[in-house]
Amino acid sequence: MTVGRLIAGAGVGFISAIIILYMSEIAPKKVRGALVAGYQFCITIGILLANCVVYATQSRDDTGSYRIPIAVQFLWAIILGGGLFFLPESPRYFVKKGNLTSAAKALSSVRGQPVESQYIQDELAEIIANHEYELSVVPQTSYIASWTNCFQGGLSSANSNLRRTLLGIGLQMMQQLTGINFIFYYGVVFFASLKTISNPFLISLVTTLVNVLSTPVSFWMVERFGRRNLLIFGGTGMVISQYIVGIIGVTVGGDRGDQTNKAAVAAMIAFICINISMFAMTWGPCAWVVVGEVFPLPIRSRGVGLSTASNWFWNCIIAIITPYLVGKQYADLSSKIFFMWGSLCVISVLFAYFLVPETKGLSLEQVDRMLEEVTPRNSRGWVPHSTFASEMRLGEKGITLNNEKHSVSEVETKDYAPNRNIV
Numbered sequence: 001m002t003v004g005r006l007i008a009g010a011g012v013g014f015i016s017a018i019i020i021l022y023m024s025e026i027a028p029k030k031v032r033g034a035l036v037a038g039y040q041f042c043i044t045i046g047i048l049l050a051n052c053v054v055y056a057t058q059s060r061d062d063t064g065s066y067r068i069p070i071a072v073q074f075l076w077a078i079i080l081g082g083g084l085f086f087l088p089e090s091p092r093y094f095v096k097k098g099n100l101t102s103a104a105k106a107l108s109s110v111r112g113q114p115v116e117s118q119y120i121q122d123e124l125a126e127i128i129a130n131h132e133y134e135l136s137v138v139p140q141t142s143y144i145a146s147w148t149n150c151f152q153g154g155l156s157s158a159n160s161n162l163r164r165t166l167l168g169i170g171l172q173m174m175q176q177l178t179g180i181n182f183i184f185y186y187g188v189v190f191f192a193s194l195k196t197i198s199n200p201f202l203i204s205l206v207t208t209l210v211n212v213l214s215t216p217v218s219f220w221m222v223e224r225f226g227r228r229n230l231l232i233f234g235g236t237g238m239v240i241s242q243y244i245v246g247i248i249g250v251t252v253g254g255d256r257g258d259q260t261n262k263a264a265v266a267a268m269i270a271f272i273c274i275n276i277s278m279f280a281m282t283w284g285p286c287a288w289v290v291v292g293e294v295f296p297l298p299i300r301s302r303g304v305g306l307s308t309a310s311n312w313f314w315n316c317i318i319a320i321i322t323p324y325l326v327g328k329q330y331a332d333l334s335s336k337i338f339f340m341w342g343s344l345c346v347i348s349v350l351f352a353y354f355l356v357p358e359t360k361g362l363s364l365e366q367v368d369r370m371l372e373e374v375t376p377r378n379s380r381g382w383v384p385h386s387t388f389a390s391e392m393r394l395g396e397k398g399i400t401l402n403n404e405k406h407s408v409s410e411v412e413t414k415d416y417a418p419n420r421n422i423v
Contacts, residue, residue, distance in 0.1 A: 008073075015080070017308035021301055024292030025090040026110045029363045033222035036292055037285035041215040044280065046076070047184060048208045055201050092297055092364075095127050103127070123363075127297075130365040134296045150299050150306060161299055164371070167355055168291045168307030174348040175287040176314035178238055179341030180279045183207060183272060186322050191269075193326075193334060196262045203269060210273045214280035226360040226380065227286045228352060234282020235349035241275035242342035249335020268335070283348070287311075293359045296368050353377070 019039055027035045053069045060068075088110060094103035104124055108115045111123070153160020183190075187207055191200035221230055245268050252264040295303035324330040325337055333340070357379035359367050370382045 004070075011077075013308065013312055016312070017305045020288050020292045020308065021304045022087075022090055024289075024304075024364065025092045025300075026088075028111070029361060029366075031223065032293070033227065033285075033289045033360065034219040036289045037215070037218045037222050039288055040218070040280075040285035041212075044208070044212045044215045044284075048205075048212045051205045051208045055205050058201055091124070092127055092131075092300075095124075095131050096297055100124070100128070126363065126365050130368060131297045134298045134368070146299070147302055150302050161296070161303075164294050164296075165299075165303055165306060167294060168303055169310040170351060171287050171290060171356065172307045172311035173314050174344075174351050175283050176311060176318060177341075177344040178235070178279060178283055178348055179242065179318075179338070179344065180276065180284070181315060181318055182322055182337070182341065183276060184211075185319055186326065190326065190334075194265045194268070196265045207273060207276055210276050211280050211284075214277040215284060218281045218285045221281060222286060222289060223360065226358045227290050228356050228358040228376070228380065230282040230286050231290075231352035231356055232349055234278045234286070235345050235352060237278035238275050238283070239342050239345040239349065241271045241278060242338040242345060244271045245275070246335055246338035246342060249338065290356060290359060293362075293364060293367050294357070294371070297364075358382075 020036065023036050023039065024032060049072070050069065053072050057065050057068050088106045089102070091103040091107035091110070094100070094106055104115045104120060107124055107127075108117075108120050111120060113119050149161055150165045151162050153162045184204075184207070187204040188200045191197050191203045197203055218230070225233075248264050248268050248271075252261045291304055291307045322337075325333050325340075355376055357367075357371060357374075357376040359370075359379075362370060362384070366384050369384065370379055374382045
């Protein structure tokens with residue numbers, strides 16, 4: 001069982017990093033946030049299905065109690081593994097490898113435009129110029145150097161790779177420290193400790209359903225209100241919800257033993273569901289969206305990988321320490337643990353306010369430019385005023401596709417404005 005978990009864990013860790021990287025690189029900027037948020041939505045569906053299977057097998061006293069939940073996972077692995085063969089490679093990957101012909105074909109595939117169209121040429125020119133610019137600033141000479149590049153630059157530099165790496169690692173850490181996985185990992189144990197709940201498995205199933213139903217709202221909100229605002233708003237909502245759960249628990253709720261108040265317990269469950277809903281609409285998807293957007297092309301795969309590793313590391317830490325925090329033979333915090341999660345959510349809000357930039361409506365190349373010129377707190381008002389293609393004079397050089405030279409027109413600033421629809 002342990003060996004199987006190690007192999008499955010390696011696969012999940014690898015896939016969770018690559019999916020964010022891939023989706024961020026192929027998605028049009030107008031819907032990139034919504035598409036990446038779909039990743040989190042699929043996670044919530046997986047959690048719900050897992051809870052349904054566990055709920056259905058809870059009364060079994062044979063090996064089916066664990067074999068069935070494990071066996072069900074094979075279906076989704078087969079679907080994912082088979083579907084990957086039909087997906088095109090990322091055009092930015094081909095640019096990084098110097099294969100511009102394949103990059104143009106891949107970009108044409110994911111944009112639904114002819115390879116020769118001006119739209120494809122302009123976007124490809126910007127990707128190429130941005131890559132050339134990044135290499136001129138931080139050249140990559142070896143495999144080890146490609147990793148050390150993630151930590152180059154000082155903390156005072158607005159565009160340093162170190163700041164971006166710490167932003168990605170910190171953002172995923174803050175997502176886990178909101179305490180959301182305490183509810184999903186140990187919700188049944190916690191609900192069982194509330195004396196008036198007769199079926200904690202059912203309540204746990206309800207919380208996962210709230211998670212699933214709330215996440216699609218983020219598809220619209222992330223593009224309407226932006227990533228930064230959602231992180232601040234969602235974190236604030238979680239602070240309030242978790243403090244209320246903690247206050248009710250230590251006064252008239254679950255921590256009162258035999259004097260448990262049914263109405264108080266119901267209120268605790270309600271605010272736990274509100275907390276889950278706030279997370280599902282904000283920190284759940286937005287952390288992944290921002291991580292997929294802030295890294296420059298030369299270190300993007302490694303930056304996303306380090307950020308995802310941070311997510312799973314803190315996920316593991318929470319899974320390990322929580323039994324000691326709520327166990328009656330140890331700290332026995334019970335409802336008081338929500339004071340801890342709420343306080344950590346305060347830190348998450350401050351992290352989002354001071355360190356997370358607004359990337360809504362910008363191409364990945366424009367995000368690079370924005371991070372060079374403004375601080376995170378001023379990022380919402382930033383508007384593109386030039387392109388990498390024009391500054392690198394790529395419009396004069398042209399692009400060679402299929403052994404033919406194609407000119408790349410200078411793209412006006414308005415064509416790259418965040419809120420402009422390009423047809």
